[in-house]
Amino acid sequence: IVFSEITKNNKTFEVIYATNDDKETIDCIDVSEKTNETMTIREYHEKMKKEKTATR
Known part of the structure; x- marks a missing residue:
């Protein structure tokens, strides 16, 4: 997983x-x-791990 931030029109x-x-x-x-x-x-x-566990 890679995380980044982008700023455009004064919004991040x-x-x-x-x-x-x-x-x-x-x-x-x-x-x-x-x-x-x-x-x-x-x-x-953590949310993704919980969702994966719930669908198994």
């Missing part, structure tokens, strides 16, 4: 990318405007 956006196992393909998996309620990368990772 958080972008989360993921790679496949061979690390050759990168997919954008989330873009959100940065606010005080925005999840941290750790919170997002």
Whole structure:
């Protein structure tokens, strides 16, 4: 998982990318405007782990 921030028109956006196992393909998996309620990368990772566990 790769995390970055982009600023455009005085707004900051958080972008989360993921790679496949061979690390050759990168997919954008989330873009959100940065606010005080925005999840941290750790919170997002925990949320994804819980969702994976729930679908098994």
